[in-house]
Amino acid sequence: MNIESRKRELVKEFSPLLEKTTKVSKIWMGVLVAIILVGVYAFFLQLFKGHEVTGMRDNVVWGVYIINFIFFVCLSYSGAFISGILHFYKTPWKNSVSRIVEIITVLSLIIGPIFILLCIGRLDRLHYLFLYPRIQSPITWDIIAIMTDLIGCFIYLYLTFIPDFAILRDHSENAPKWRQKVYKFLAIGYQDTPTQRETLHKITRTMSAMVIALAIVAYTVLAWIFSLTLQPGWNSSIFAPYFIVAGLYSGIAVIIIAMYLIRKYYHLEHYIRKVHFMVGGVILLILSLLYGYFTFSEYFSRWFSHKIHDTNLLNTLFTRYFWQFVLANYIGVLVPVVILFFKKFRSIKSITFASVIAILGLWLNRYLIVVPTLETPYLPIQDTREEFVHYTATWVEWSLSFTGVAAFILLFILIMKLVPIIPMSGIIDYERDNSKKKRTVNPKITE
């Protein structure tokens, strides 16, 4: 196999994805930019007027921002976890998924923490967290964990991109000059020599293991922010594994949705095949069962213990939040389970639909973890205005939430414009390994 000509072939195959932008893509990007601009306006409004423009008050101090934060950060951790695991598999099908997962990981880890900044009333005091950190506080642990994880994920993502940058540097003669310069800079002179390849594989392997460990630690610390308090609804010993399972559940669901959209709009049916959805569907089924089990255990133990504050919380969940509770914990679990459990129901579209339901259910589940708990504190709230006791998100919060999603999609599209969504180096490595195997098998046959 002539590797150089194969590389050239692959660059030629993926070049349209990098260089051409269709009309639909442009419209899409325009819509996303518009959403982001509205979000920027909402952000400045919040910055100048303060949290008055949000639904957050003295009692319910956390709203949809923290839910988005948990959602994105968990998505990132699960991406890192899955990506780290995929790296240890030497299968051809992992190539089609691995880059999607890596991009999801980094983007959600960039966007997630922005939401926690939006929760802070006095951003001018943010630097105090670093100047006077309390090592005893889970918030400090979370800041350390997120920053370390972010850097780790960036390094990991960059390591996986280097061979592709090198391929693009060497075979993008027709690309614009700026693009060639970017590829040259990012490829750090990588020449794909056996020593370089071995070194890169070694450090990527170590980083993938590290990223899995970091994801578990960071997940756990995030769960501890809630579970180490004494709040009813949060103080739970199973919160850390519950968050891990829920995060993986959302991670797999987002990967499936991303695979569906990329496959459909970039016509990558040859690379993203039905088998990817089937495997993803089975993993989603296992995780949905696990997630359902944890959710049941969590609420059942609260109901059975019959402690007064837990009972108050459950009463709130079953009255004021009845439909949200049903959607989050019944529909959000049972619909994916039913779709994915029966083989005849499993199709690309149905699996994607199950993923969408899972995502919506999970987001609502996080809402139910945060808001009703804050609405039922230990000390009863008396003689307070209704809007101070109960929380309803304002347009500013919704706008900034959608901005997060829009920024995620837009950045995803832009990264796909920089490097192919299917790692070319992965394809080359696989084909090189295959030809090596053939070479070692053939002499044996002739003997």
Place this chain on the structure above:
Amino acid sequence: MQRNILKHSTITCFLIALLFNFSSKAQETTVDDYKMSFSFKTTKKFDNTRVLEVNFIGKNREDRKDKIPVFDAEIQFFNIANGEEILLGTAKTSNEGIAQIILSEKQKYLTDEDGYINLTARFEGTDALDAEEEEILVRDLILELNLEEIDSVKTIFVKAYTIDSLGVETPVEEVDVIISIEGMLSKMKIKEGTIENGEIEFELLQNIPGDIDKNFTVYAQILDNDEFGDVIQKKTVNWGTFDKISSIEENKLWSEAAPIWMYIVLTILLVGVWANFVYTGYNLFKIRKETKVVEAKVNNEEETV
């Protein structure tokens, strides 16, 4: 499905019968379903007062676990001797079905020729409940409890005797006695034995925890005795030990500085992770360096050619 139901017609009939039977069984319980239990006992306390107590409850004839106390029933307590009835007092049963009176230490009792006191509890009965009566015969017992330290051995002396009308003390025989220490919730039994010739002695255990002044209370109890009923005596003694209450450990996470282990664990984790980042950076630098070497070689070769 329908075929299955018809196939197992016997079971189906039984299930239907059972289903309807539930509703037919659902009827109110009446007093006739309960058997009345009227138990009477007396306890002579350490201050020589005497407690007379009736426990009046109804027990379901079919369900032994179902017990209902008889509430607000008036119980009369009598001392009877030679056909003469002296009303000692009346009491109404509580929510728990217990009626109780306490007779003073100065209370005089009529006795029969053998020195037995006849104590009777009586419930007159109502339209719903039958009359109840129970009598007990007890002799008045003097129980003495003395605590002495003999040759550094802490010893409990129990003496039990009766006094006849002439004032003659008669030591009792073959009476079981229990020695206990008063605990926070109940009495803790530490010794037991049988009184012979009116006396018994016990060696007390060492290092019994006392209160803040090192005091603890010792009880001598004769319980459910056929001749004397319940007799209790107690004495407080300064033989206990007292351990200072260990200071309540404050939450370390609320203190100025975190516990040392937290610094150590965090440092190990962070150093481990960041060392790996640095190692990765070093390897990337090596890759770049190798490229420069390769490029230099190629340039040299080109120049030579």
